[in-house]
Amino acid sequence: MTSLEELDYVLEELFAATTLEEARTIINDGAGKFLSEMVRGGWKPAPI
Structure with missing residues (x-):
């Protein structure tokens, strides 16, 4: 399962x-x- 799929699943559940x-x-x-x-993989949030 990709990170995007995991996020989608969590949001649906939420x-x-x-x-x-x-x-x-x-x-x-x-x-x-x-x-x-995500953080362990080096992901950084986009600046606002």
């Missing part, structure tokens, strides 16, 4: 969350993993 606790769990489990992989 938007489907029905409670704040569920959203926090998704963020902590999915987004945290995604972001750590």
